[in-house]
Amino acid sequence: MKRSYIREILDAINENTISFAGGLPNEDLFPLKQLKKASKKVFKQKNSLQYSKSQGLDSLREKIANFYTNIYALPTTKEEILITTGSQQAFDIILKSLHANNLVVESPSYIGALSAFKILKKDIKDFKTIEQLENIINKDEIFYCVSDYQNPSTYTYTKKQREKIANILEKKDAFLIEDAAYSLLNFQGKIKKPICKFYSEKSYHLGTFSKIVAPGLRVGWIRANKELIGNILAVKESLDLHTSTFNQMLLDAYLEENNIFKHINKNAKNYKKRMNYMADCMEKYLPNFQFKRPKGGMFIYGKFNNIEDSMALAKKALEQNVAFVPAEVFYFDEKKSNEARFNFTNCDFEKTKEGIKILAKLTK
Amino acid sequence: MKRSYIREILDAINENTISFAGGLPNEDLFPLKQLKKASKKVFKQKNSLQYSKSQGLDSLREKIANFYTNIYALPTTKEEILITTGSQQAFDIILKSLHANNLVVESPSYIGALSAFKILKKDIKDFKTIEQLENIINKDEIFYCVSDYQNPSTYTYTKKQREKIANILEKKDAFLIEDAAYSLLNFQGKIKKPICKFYSEKSYHLGTFSKIVAPGLRVGWIRANKELIGNILAVKESLDLHTSTFNQMLLDAYLEENNIFKHINKNAKNYKKRMNYMADCMEKYLPNFQFKRPKGGMFIYGKFNNIEDSMALAKKALEQNVAFVPAEVFYFDEKKSNEARFNFTNCDFEKTKEGIKILAKLTK
Incomplete structure (x- = not known):
């Protein structure tokens, strides 16, 4: 049983890694206070x-x-x-x-x-x-x-x-x-x-x-x-x-x-901004990466026109402390691919730009 | 796919049922306060x-x-x-x-x-x-x-x-x-x-x-x-x-x-008392039920000398609002059995006595 390559990337990531790899929601948006308040009611019930x-x-x-x-x-x-x-x-x-x-x-x-x-x-x-x-x-x-x-x-x-x-x-x-x-x-x-x-x-x-x-x-x-x-x-x-x-x-x-839909809307606004920023960086620095701006979710997905194997690029990028997910892991038969997935919810603007620039260099 | 008979019993149980059926720890012994205190530390961490x-x-x-x-x-x-x-x-x-x-x-x-x-x-x-x-x-x-x-x-x-x-x-x-x-x-x-x-x-x-x-x-x-x-x-x-x-x-x-072993010892003492009380009731009112007092765990297990099918008894008992688990569900081939399992952790002394007495009547 092979462990998923994503998990392997996640294990390899350290605090210096610029990571577009995971599918993690942004922690700053968690309703920590509201859940803490809700827990008071729950802790009153033994069951x-x-x-x-x-x-x-x-x-x-x-x-x-x-x-x-x-x-x-x-x-x-x-x-x-x-x-x-x-x-x-x-x-x-x-x-x-x-x-x-x-x-x-x-x-x-x-x-x-x-x-x-x-x-x-x-x-x-x-x-x-x-x-x-x-x-x-x-x-x-x-x-x-x-x-x-x-x-x-x-x-x-x-x-x-x-x-x-x-x-x-x-x-x-x-x-x-x-x-x-x-x-x-x-x-x-x-x-x-x-x-x-x-x-x-x-x-x-x-x-x-x-x-x-x-x-x-x-x-x-x-x-x-x-x-x-x-x-x-x-x-x-x-x-x-x-x-x-x-x-x-x-x-x-x-x-x-709480009104969960208010909370979701706040998150969606935040994520949209992050998505647009990453998309802007890609268009500017990584013109050979072809993608459509998504209307929801947590990822930008596209293909590199100038490389054939995104897995090889992902491995090189990880050595430079940049992580993304090459698409072959998303195909059930794990066929080679020039596609890649980038998560935009969990990386600040500065790091996003830096990471995309590093990828630009690697694909030149 | 058959649902487990225990779950079916648990679903049939209502507030009037005297239940020896489940394997539920006693809620009064849960370290609710201590966990609530511990949660304060946890809610400080977004991750x-x-x-x-x-x-x-x-x-x-x-x-x-x-x-x-x-x-x-x-x-x-x-x-x-x-x-x-x-x-x-x-x-x-x-x-x-x-x-x-x-x-x-x-x-x-x-x-x-x-x-x-x-x-x-x-x-x-x-x-x-x-x-x-x-x-x-x-x-x-x-x-x-x-x-x-x-x-x-x-x-x-x-x-x-x-x-x-x-x-x-x-x-x-x-x-x-x-x-x-x-x-x-x-x-x-x-x-x-x-x-x-x-x-x-x-x-x-x-x-x-x-x-x-x-x-x-x-x-x-x-x-x-x-x-x-x-x-x-x-x-x-x-x-x-x-x-x-x-x-x-x-x-x-x-x-x-917290010292978890102190907590466990407190629970064990409480359970031992409950086990002994139930065992005493069984010896007094249900002499045809043969068992050994356990040295731990949450159950008394034994067999009825005067009946052949504890499943039939369990069904009759449930009609009288008393629940226990007939042993055939514990055999992989579900063979008929005169054995039965009684949980002692979750029923107060008075109800325990009452429930055992009802079973005594049903097995006479």
Whole structure:
């Protein structure tokens, strides 16, 4: 079992490294004070330290269900929500509850999902165009995608594409795992309707507090119909019994006392500024790196026109204390690539400029 | 995928139920104040809400390593510890990192382990005597056991038996998963040397804060040699990236400021009293239930001499608002049994007496 190259980079990073590699939210934006205040309420309840239900805390699931009803215009009840230990855990849980051995993924794709699929020894296929998807996917196979500000590509499906994908999955009677890690973290305040809005029968929609509140709490969720939730409940239980009671109650109290969407908007504004600054630096110093400014999420993704292998560049850059992620780790077959992913949420302006300039020198 | 019967019972329990069913520590003993105090230190650090290393927090792993060096007389470094999201997660992580398809378990065995093994579609065998173990286990297969105050049987291996098991495993070149969930929770303050003390090469020793501090934080650990830890790291990462940073830092700060062994001793004293009270009630009102008083842990286990099927009794009892766990769920092949498990940590004296009396009536 190979450890993910991203983790290896992260391990190699020290305080002198200019890092565009991770996918870490900016710590200065964490609602530390508000969570501390919320914790006072939680520490008054003994059962915050006790075992709790595998499906998750009722009142937190109710609040998450309301996100769907109000924000995504997808009427949802708490029975259709299951709390996971971070969104990452959802892959293992869902796959163990199904018999499917075949998955279809986007290329490039989220590395954490690929690694969860590979550990369960699933067969992975990819596709080039949505038209192709129809030829590739079969009954009861699983389509996995990130529909907004995809990690790493930053791509967001249009409404037409969403409907088309939903039609294909329905026609083929396939499953959908729709990862919405970044859906709420958008720079224009416009929330797109998820694909599962158009195909609710066999779909799982994954959400997480990691990108909008704090990843260190490891709380995510799965939205699916009651029957599917029932099937994954035993798997969740066998995996870690339940997600931390304390952390669920902490988030529940936080949501009770604060307007999370105000908080998200503040973050999105901050991130947009950082993204634009990095994009400006790239256009100025790294003209051979071709990319589109993303409308949300945490990454800039593009390709180097003047080099063939971004992995080789990444290794050279790391020697010069600059880290980014070469795209071959995002392809399930790990093919060579001239593409690369840059995180913009976690590096100050000065360092960003310095890092991009170092890369400019290395690619000359 | 069947949900565990214990969870089903727990779901059926309401405020009027006298429950001996769960395995819940007593909430009144949680160090709520101390954890609240510790949280003040944690909330001063932004990185408590950030992603962190898959292996776990260095300083917490160091403290856990010290448990082994000082309490178990097993010299251990932090490189030999990996933090898990509750001890339950360790089963999935370890099994995914090995090629073994066969497991040998005790009969009866911990239901959470059985369920984790079954979900991964492993073949399970059991054995009657330690001598038999030698004939049953093969190279690279896995032996799973709870060596102290086993759940459910409350059995504790003698030193001789531990050495014998270690010898067999070494001779057969098999793996050991030694679950120490209850090892520190003993009524006499005597800590036995674990089996892995006598067979360190291919062994995993599992520990947890659930029984000694608070289960709601979902923090456990695996102790193994560096090579084995290296192999499971990628699996842990693919499963939930890492265990909650906040909860790890909270426990680390708690351990910094408090003597955990004083806390454990206080709990053990309280539990011993509860165990003896329940045992007294059983001897008085339920003379056909045959058991030995355990020297640690959270359960009384025994068999009804006057009935054949404890599952049927459990169902009748639940109708009368009394819950306990019939033993067939603890056998991997779910065979009928007249044995039963009673939890004594979580029910007050009056209700305990009342519940035992109701069972007495039902078995007459």
